[in-house]
Amino acid sequence: MKKSFSSFIYGFSILIITVITIASAGCANMIPPGGGPRDSLPPVLVSAIPKDSITSFTGNRIILNFDEFVEIQNAYENVIVSPNPVNVPIITSRFRTVTIKLKDTLEPNTTYSINFGNALRDINEGNVATNFTYLFSTGSRLDTNTVSGRVILAETGKIDTTLIVVLHRNLDDSAVAKDRPRYVAKLDGKGNFQFRNIAAGTFALYALPNDYSKRYDDTTKPFAFADKPVVSPAATPITLYAYQLPKIDTVPSKSKNTAATSKAKEDKLLRFQTNFEEGRQSLLKDFTLTFNKKIATFDSSKITLLGPDSAAIANYRIIADTNKTKFTILYKWLENTPYRLILRKEAFADTAGTTLAKNDTIRFSTKREADYGNVRLRFKNLDLTKNPVLQIVQNDKVVDSIPLAGSEWSRRLFEPGEYEIRILYDTNKNGKWDPGKFFGSHIQPEIVEMVDTKLSIRANWDNDREITIK
Numbered sequence: 382m383k384k385s386f387s388s389f390i391y392g393f394s395i396l397i398i399t400v401i402t403i404a405s406a407g408c409a410n411m412i413p414p415g416g417g418p419r420d421s422l423p424p425v426l427v428s429a430i431p432k433d434s435i436t437s438f439t440g441n442r443i444i445l446n447f448d449e450f451v452e453i454q455n456a457y458e459n460v461i462v463s464p465n466p467v468n469v470p471i472i473t474s475r476f477r478t479v480t481i482k483l484k485d486t487l488e489p490n491t492t493y494s495i496n497f498g499n500a501l502r503d504i505n506e507g508n509v510a511t512n513f514t515y516l517f518s519t520g521s522r523l524d525t526n527t528v529s530g531r532v533i534l535a536e537t538g539k540i541d542t543t544l545i546v547v548l549h550r551n552l553d554d555s556a557v558a559k560d561r562p563r564y565v566a567k568l569d570g571k572g573n574f575q576f577r578n579i580a581a582g583t584f585a586l587y588a589l590p591n592d593y594s595k596r597y598d599d600t601t602k603p604f605a606f607a608d609k610p611v612v613s614p615a616a617t618p619i620t621l622y623a624y625q626l627p628k629i630d631t632v633p634s635k636s637k638n639t640a641a642t643s644k645a646k647e648d649k650l651l652r653f654q655t656n657f658e659e660g661r662q663s664l665l666k667d668f669t670l671t672f673n674k675k676i677a678t679f680d681s682s683k684i685t686l687l688g689p690d691s692a693a694i695a696n697y698r699i700i701a702d703t704n705k706t707k708f709t710i711l712y713k714w715l716e717n718t719p720y721r722l723i724l725r726k727e728a729f730a731d732t733a734g735t736t737l738a739k740n741d742t743i744r745f746s747t748k749r750e751a752d753y754g755n756v757r758l759r760f761k762n763l764d765l766t767k768n769p770v771l772q773i774v775q776n777d778k779v780v781d782s783i784p785l786a787g788s789e790w791s792r793r794l795f796e797p798g799e800y801e802i803r804i805l806y807d808t809n810k811n812g813k814w815d816p817g818k819f820f821g822s823h824i825q826p827e828i829v830e831m832v833d834t835k836l837s838i839r840a841n842w843d844n845d846r847e848i849t850i851k
Contacts, residue, residue: 423510424451424503427477431517438493438517443481445515450476450504458591459500463564463579464491465547465595481515490520494578498567516578528611529575530619532568532588534603536814537777538803538831540572544603544623545591548576548584552610554820557587557597565595579613586611588621597819600626606819624816624826651735655743662720662747664794668710674731676705683728686712687721717749750794754838757791762850763804770805770812772829773836779803784812797840802832804850 424447431438453460453474462470468484481495494516501510516523532544547562563584566574588605589597597604605621653670662668679701686694697712708729710722721744726737763769763785771790773781775798783790784807805814806828817826834848 420503420506421508423508423513424449424501425510426513429515434516434523436518436521436523438487438519441483441487443483443495443515443517445479445481447477447479451479451501452504453479453497453500454502456500459498461494461496461498461565461567463494463496463566463576464488465562465565467561470495487519490518492516492518492520492524492578492580496567514577524578524580526579526581526614527575527577528579528584528586528613528615528619529573530586530621531572532574532605532621532623533572535605535622535624535817535826535828538829540568541603541623542568542570542572543591544568544588545595546574546576546586546588546621547595548579548586548611548613550582550584552583552585556585557589557606559596562587562595567591576613581613583610583612586619586621588623601628604819606817606823608823608825622817622826622828626816649735651729651731651737653729653737655745657745658748660745662714662745663796664714664716664748664750664753665796668712668714668722670708670710672706672708672729672731674706674735676701676708676729677732678730678734679708680728683725685723686710687723689719691721714747716747719744719746721745751841752797753794754797754840755791755793755843756795756836756838757843757845758789758802758836759845759847760785760788760790760850761847763788764806764850767806768808768810770807772803772805774801774803775799782812784810795838795844797838800836800838802834802836802848804830804832806830 426433426445427448428446430444430446431440451474453472456472457469460470460472466483466485470484471482473480473482479501487493494514496512496514497510498512499509501513502508518524528548530546532540532546534541546566546568547557548564549556549560550563551560564576564579566576568574586607587597588603589595590602592602603623603625605623607619607621611619652673656663656666656669656671658666679699681699684699686697688694694712697710699708699710701708714720721742724737724741724743726740728737730736758771765785765787769785771781771783771785772779773783780796780800782805807813808827809815814829815827818824830850832848832850834846836844836846838844
């Protein structure tokens with residue numbers, strides 16, 4: 382009996398071990414191999430109901446099926462429907478399907494396009510089906526006309542890819558401010574645009590920000606216009622130069638300076654700052670004293686400028702800015718030379734009669750000529766008939782602007798640093814860039830051309846460059 386029971390236990394154990402082994406082996410076979418290449422392909426359209434590029438379309442719903450799970454991101458910002466609808470279609474995604482529900486009554490004999498821009502992508506890897514477009518026509522054929530071109534910012538020669546380009550059938554100037562555009566196109570990464578599958582006809586062409594209104598209802602918005610109506614199809618690309626008018630500050634000066642005034646009240650002492658560069662006076666800039674309060678009384682007899690031999694210097698001037706907070710000392714500084722500026726405390730007083738806390742002596746030295754670089758630029762293909770002005774730019778700010786009378790320009794002392802170069806074609810010869818004017822006059826902005834060459838100025842170095850204007 383004991384032997385029989387022991388045999389049963391032994392056999393049962395063998396059976397359990399066998400079952401577990403088989404089950405484990407089965408589970409192991411179900412685990413997919415890891416690794417493999419990353420999916421880098423965008424979603425591909427498998428089928429469409431109705432089919433893509435269909436004619437005689439009469440429905441209001443479109444179903445697109447793709448080869449993988451997809452999603453739509455920022456449809457309102459990315460998807461462009463042409464002709465521009467009154468009511469934006471509702472676009473949704475679920476699994477592999479995108480559904481488009483049209484809310485407008487469709488026009489007869491009209492080609493429609495729905496361009497998804499960067500909105501359509503796969504869920505797993507985020508691969509974008511760039512500019513995926515669905516076409517249909519309510520007529521018997523599809524329109525195939527195109528209009529293309531580029532948008533450049535007139536003031537800088539750069540591009541702004543957030544702008545859009547629009548076509549209006551109404552050629553009156555007022556249409557761009559009051560009406561919805563007929564067609565809308567986005568810019569690519571190089572500032573290029575292209576209208577595809579549009580009707581034949583004559584249009585007014587504009588560039589605008591991609592905001593809700595898609596209208597030129599604010600002159601401080603970037604804006605561009607074509608010189609003449611565009612006939613579709615247009616064989617030659619069209620370049621638009623965008624400009625914007627400066628914003629007018631309508632805030633009263635008292636309100637605008639509230640924070641500064643409050644801070645000045647807290648600080649009852651009269652203080653100033655200098656504009657020294659690394660503790661030294663620049664040879665290229667004037668010496669300035671900037672005060673924390675408006676100066677009401679200034680007595681130049683209480684100020685003395687001493688040279689290296691402690692002798693008083695007489696041939697200098699001090700001028701105040703319009704706000705009476707900055708005072709500039711005009712003098713031709715010698716290089717690598719020590720100076721002293723002696724300020725008696727009564728030299729400056731604010732509106733409350735507060736003077737400097739004590740007499741002060743500012744000791745400083747000027748920079749050396751070797752701290753600057755010499756610059757010589759030689760231009761090829763420069764059109765002097767267009768009144769070119771050399772603009773030297775640093776951190777998007779024009780630091781120097783020089784009208785060019787010839788194909789060469791040089792300067793003995795220039796601040797070291799990295800600069801961009803632009804050429805302004807100064808139509809009215811006033812030495813600065815001027816924006817355009819559209820309503821009533823159609824005056825294009827002055828054009829600034831970016832130069833590909835970067836200007837790197839080294840101290841104590843002859844910086845000689847040849848620049849080709851394309």
